[in-house]
Amino acid sequence: MxxxxxxxxxxxxxxxxxxxxxxxxxxxxxxxxxxxxxxxxxxxxxxxxxxxxxxxxxxxxxxxxxxxxxxxxxxxxxxxxxxxxxxxxxxxxxxxxxxxxxxxxxxxxxxxxxxxxxxxxxxxxxxxxxxxxxxxxxxxxxxxxxxxxxxxxxxxxxxxxxxxxxxxxxxxxxxxxxxxxxxxxxxxxxxxxxxxxxxxxxxxxxxxxxxxxxxxxxxxxxNVTDMLEVNRLVLEGVEPRVEGEVDAVSELIGRVVVEKGARVAGSRIVGPVIVGAGSVVRQSYLGPFTSIDRDCAVIDSEIEYSIVLRGASIDGVGRIECSLIGREAEVTPAPRVPKAHRLVLGDHSKVQISK
Missing domain, CATH: 3.90.550.10 (Spore Coat Polysaccharide Biosynthesis Protein SpsA; Chain A)
Known part of the structure; x- marks a missing residue:
């Protein structure tokens, strides 16, 4: 066959x-x-x-x-x-x-x-x-x-x-x-x-x-909804494994994978979560059913039930959930004045903004 x-x-x-x-x-x-x-x-x-x-x-x-x-x-x-x-x-x-x-x-x-x-x-x-x-x-x-x-x-x-x-x-x-x-x-x-x-x-x-x-x-x-659901299902079966660096003040709860070369500092991670090789998580919260691909950065942010693709960075934002973030994407806060959203979006993008 x-x-x-x-x-x-x-x-x-x-x-x-x-x-x-x-x-x-x-x-x-x-x-x-x-x-x-x-x-x-x-x-x-x-x-x-x-x-x-x-x-x-x-x-x-x-x-x-x-x-x-x-x-x-x-x-x-x-x-x-x-x-x-x-x-x-x-x-x-x-x-x-x-x-x-x-x-x-x-x-x-x-x-x-x-x-x-x-x-x-x-x-x-x-x-x-x-x-x-x-x-x-x-x-x-x-x-x-x-x-x-x-x-x-x-x-x-x-x-x-x-x-x-x-x-x-x-x-x-x-x-x-x-x-x-x-x-x-x-x-x-x-x-x-x-x-x-x-x-x-x-x-x-x-x-x-x-x-x-x-x-x-x-x-x-x-579609994105089904991708996130499959990600959730696969993460349900992961076994905890820490091969990267996790500092003493960070907290890992449940099934968390930190791959070789990844670094976690001053953060709280509640599994199931996977942090890919070469990624940095600092002063952040990663919630259940989140996959962080290789060479990403999550700094001073919160993210849950999401997929972050290779090379993306999330820096200084409040809370992200139910999201698929593409390769090399950058997510940062807007200036406080004027109070406005600043977006650079590709064709067929979809954005939901909290008021």
Whole structure:
């Protein structure tokens, strides 16, 4: 079995962060989301990975390399533009050959990995196997309709009037039969080749399509709210570790990681929190579910339930929470007179200011 990992796409819901970075490489708990997926694939016993890339190919290549650091063999497959999930299968046809494969969306996060899903597919041998989860607003997803016996009878992509609340999770398993389905597709109303249409093609022709309704945790990390929630979840599992410098007057409470080369002085940190290598925290408070990436500075400030990316600095501000702060960003107080907010914001930024 091979894996097909989708690592293209514009990441429009994470702008302006994704103006300068691939959405799959935005970190949670100081590790890119994509890396969690690659580790899940490896842990399921799969070694060969086709990585579908687009405009951010160079950045993905720098981060992943040939895959050897993950115990994988990665082959890069260029997609000229985001044309739908089924289009990714279409361009990977030669690479996949006659092998079964798991298709994994690189910005998705599945707690517990995919071992059980892959094992079930290998034993039961359906033509396709999908993961489903209950969601509050299925209009934003591919939606499955099941019959009384729990079999998949219909699929629809982002329907205006959903027939269920069961959304497709971004992990799919296919036999080579899917290639015939993909080859028969025509672009949808979104002008994309939809994987839901390919699976429906299999169903309509009597092929067996199985589903699993997952009870664990899944997130599409395509927006800030979901990124922060996944960060929270991952930090819940960290073990306390102090490899950097912490002075005698600082207080570390709970699961706190201070990586090698980081320095904490005169501060209070309530975990779970991770402070990356080379970062400085001085005269500050770090609250639960906060990730501070490498080479950051938090000075005379408070921050909680947030992600701070590499090289950012926060100096002399009151309290920050529920925030995603980009690479090399600077957050400082405005002059007292005149009393006004001074902002330099990139395209598609979002700011909430307390009155």
């Amino acid at each position: 091979k894996a097909l990992v989708l690592a293209g796409g514009a990441g429009s819901r994470l702008r302006p962060i994704t103006h300068t970075s691939a959405k799959q490489l935005v970190p949670v708990a100081n590790k890119p989301v994509l890396f969690y997926g690659l580790e899940s694939i490896r842990d399921a016993g799969i070694r060969e990975v086709g990585m579908v890339v687009g405009d951010t190919e160079a950045e993905i290549r720098r981060a992943v390399g040939d895959g050897s650091e993950f115990g994988l063999e990665v082959t890069y497959l260029r997609q000229d533009a985001p044309r739908g999930l089924a289009h990714a299968v279409l361009i990977a046809r030669e690479y996949l050959g006659g092998d079964d494969f798991v298709m994994y969306l690189g910005d998705n996060f599945v707690v517990g990995g995919i071992d059980g899903l892959v094992d079930r597919f290998r034993k039961e041998r359906p033509q396709a196997q999908i993961m489903l989860t209950h969601v509050s607003d299925p209009r934003a997803f591919g939606v499955a309709e099941l019959d009384g016996d729990g079999r998949v009878v219909a699929l629809e992509e982002k329907p205006e009037f959903p027939k269920s609340d069961l959304a497709l999770v971004g992990v799919y398993l296919f036999s080579p039969a899917v290639h015939e389905a993909v080859a028969a597709l025509r672009p949808s109303r979104r002008n994309e080749l939809e994987i839901t249409d390919a699976i429906q093609w299999l169903i309509d022709r009597g092929h067996r399509v199985e589903s699993t309704v997952i009870t664990g945790y899944w997130k599409d990390t395509g």
